[in-house]
Each structure stands twice: as C-alpha cells, then as structure tokens.
Amino acid sequence: MCQLLGMNCNVPTDICFSFTGFQARGGLTDHHRDGWGIAFFEGRGARVFLDPMPSVESPVAELVRHYPIRSLNVIAHIRKATLGEVRLENTHPFQRELWGRYWIFAHNGHLRDYAPRLSGRFLPVGDTDSELAFCHVLDTLAQRFPEPPAPAELFEALRELAAEIGAHGTFNFLLSNGERLFAHCASLLSYIVRAAPFAHAHLADQDVTVDFNDLTTPDDRVAVIATTPLTDNEQWERIPPGTLLAFHLGMPEAHAQTGAASAENVTNGA
Known part of the structure; x- marks a missing residue:
C-alpha cells in the first residue's frame, strides 16, 4: 500500500517535522521503494518535487526535509508500484490546471477494470490507474461546471466521483486546488x-x-492527514472508510459526508 501525507493550515506552515517521519517509510521503516513526491502550494503556484528513487535514498528528499517551505496546502506520496513501471512520469503527486488553478492529486490503492472515457482535455502522461483517475475526476468536473462551483457543490461532486471510481477497487486519495484539501478514505x-x-x-x-x-x-x-499516524504520542482520528473530508484553514469543514460505497502569518514545523 502506498503512503499518503497531506497538510492543510490557516497560516503558511512548513512540513519538515512530519516529512522527517514520512520519508523513513520509503525504504527504512516500510518497504515502499518505488518513488516519492511532494507538492507545496505557494499562492497560485505549486512547487513540486518528484523522484523515482526510494525516499530514504533520495538527495531530493533530503533537500525537502531540511528546506522549510511554508504552505497552506501540501500533498506527499510514497509509491509502491502496482500498475505502471517505476518511472518519473508515474510518480505521484500529479498536477493539472482547471479553472485557472493548479490541482494536485495522489492516490493509494488499486483500481481494476477501470477504463473511463475521457474528453481529451485531461490525458495521462504515464500508465498508472492513479493518473487516469485524476484525469477522469478533472474531466468530469470541467464538463459539469463551466465555472468554479460553490464549495458545497464541489464537495458533493467529488463525493459522487469517489464512490463511482471506488467501485473499481481501493481509492484512498488526497486532492487540493490550493484552497481546500480533500481526503477520501477507502x-x-x-x-x-x-x-x-x-x-x-x-x-x-x-x-x-x-x-x-x-x-x-x-x-x-x-x-x-496520513495513511497511518506519524506520531506515537498524539491522538489521531481514524477516517471511516467511504468518507470524504474537505479541510479548510486547518480543520475539516462541516459538510463532510460518508459515502455508501466505500496568508500573512507564518507557522513552522508541522
């Protein structure tokens, strides 16, 4: 199983502490050795680091661990390959533009017999089921909403898509547009x-x-947010399977639901 890590804050925060523990899961404390990546939103931009090497051996990971990049939303991923070779183009998180904003996506799980029809606006570069699912999500959103929808409408659309795609297998994912971070637990x-x-x-x-x-x-x-808790002396909240949560300003929003099928100040050190 791949490893996911996300951070959502009310003020720009660095993720050095959490990433120190997360990095170890890429070949030291766990057997995930098929690449890693991390994306930081900075204003309307996104700073993305990807490496097909194991994170415990990656000089890029060492750079990130000691580089206090401050962000409101961060998504990281350590890969255990199930579909698609170990290559840079198959390394999460993936990035695309929609409604004039960057979107970042990372997936943990495996989808079977999954072949959605795409319009051609969003196409995968690699050959993973994860990137295909990301393109499917954005393609559906773009067709359904010519302009950015209200947060509640966006949440409901993502909840429906998570249930639809999740019917093909395991669909844990993190998704962010720099304003909110969506976490779906399968x-x-x-x-x-x-x-x-x-x-x-x-x-x-x-x-x-x-x-x-x-x-x-x-x-x-x-x-x-993490696949499994990063600390051993804090009380983490387990997300029930089949649940989509939207995080905004450092906390879950009230419209989080469970599916039937499955700034100006600076903070340091999350």
Missing part, C-alpha cells in the same frame, strides 16, 4: 488537528520530538 487514512494548547509530538518512524509551543502562535491551526 480503507486507511487518519488525521490530526493541532491547535492551542500545543504539546510535544514524537515521530513513530524516527526518534525525533518537537515542542510545537516553540514554533507556533496561539492562533495557529494545522491539520495533518
């Missing part, structure tokens, strides 16, 4: 919201501890 996904009063956190995959009181202000709020 089998395994958890999250934590860190807000005042902050505490110490210890990584499960590395012997690293941080005191968030030294790195935050009382108004800061950060949501971190």
Whole structure:
C-alpha cells in the first residue's frame, strides 16, 4: 500500500517535522521503494518535487526535509508500484490546471477494470490507474461546471466521483486546488488537528520530538492527514472508510459526508 501525507493550515506552515517521519517509510521503516513526491502550494503556484528513487535514498528528499517551505496546502506520496513501471512520469503527486488553478492529486490503492472515457482535455502522461483517475475526476468536473462551483457543490461532486471510481477497487486519495484539501478514505487514512494548547509530538518512524509551543502562535491551526499516524504520542482520528473530508484553514469543514460505497502569518514545523 502506498503512503499518503497531506497538510492543510490557516497560516503558511512548513512540513519538515512530519516529512522527517514520512520519508523513513520509503525504504527504512516500510518497504515502499518505488518513488516519492511532494507538492507545496505557494499562492497560485505549486512547487513540486518528484523522484523515482526510494525516499530514504533520495538527495531530493533530503533537500525537502531540511528546506522549510511554508504552505497552506501540501500533498506527499510514497509509491509502491502496482500498475505502471517505476518511472518519473508515474510518480505521484500529479498536477493539472482547471479553472485557472493548479490541482494536485495522489492516490493509494488499486483500481481494476477501470477504463473511463475521457474528453481529451485531461490525458495521462504515464500508465498508472492513479493518473487516469485524476484525469477522469478533472474531466468530469470541467464538463459539469463551466465555472468554479460553490464549495458545497464541489464537495458533493467529488463525493459522487469517489464512490463511482471506488467501485473499481481501493481509492484512498488526497486532492487540493490550493484552497481546500480533500481526503477520501477507502480503507486507511487518519488525521490530526493541532491547535492551542500545543504539546510535544514524537515521530513513530524516527526518534525525533518537537515542542510545537516553540514554533507556533496561539492562533495557529494545522491539520495533518496520513495513511497511518506519524506520531506515537498524539491522538489521531481514524477516517471511516467511504468518507470524504474537505479541510479548510486547518480543520475539516462541516459538510463532510460518508459515502455508501466505500496568508500573512507564518507557522513552522508541522
């Protein structure tokens, strides 16, 4: 199973602490060695790093781990290949433009007998079921909404698509347009919201501890989403299978539902 990591905040925040533990899952504390990637939204832009090497051996991953890029939305992925060779074009997360904004997507799972019809506006570059699903999602949204829909309409459309695509297999995913981060759990996904009063956190995959009181202000709020909890001394919330959550300003939005089928300030160190 691939590994997913997402972050959504109310102020730009770096992900160095979480990424330190996450990086270890790419060949040190887990057997996922088929590439990794991470995307940071910066304003309307997106800074994306991809490498088909295992994250524990990747010089690019070391750069990211020590580079405090601050962002409101981050998506990272460590790949265990099930469909598609280990190549750069098959490395998550994937990036496309829709409605004048970049969209970033990463998938954990495997889809079987999945061959959606695409209009041609969004086409996969590689040969993974994940990139094909991403193109299908954006293609459907573009046809359904000529202009950007209201957040509740977008959420409902994504919930329907998650159930439709998920009927073909396991469809855990993270998706963001830089404003919101959507997390769909088909089998395994958890999250934590860190807000005042902050505490110490210890990584499960590395012997690293941080005191968030030294790195935050009382108004800061950060949501971190991962396939399995990254820390072993905090209370993570398990997302029920079949659930889509939309994270905005560091917390889940109220319209999150369960499907039947399946800034100006700067914060450091999520």
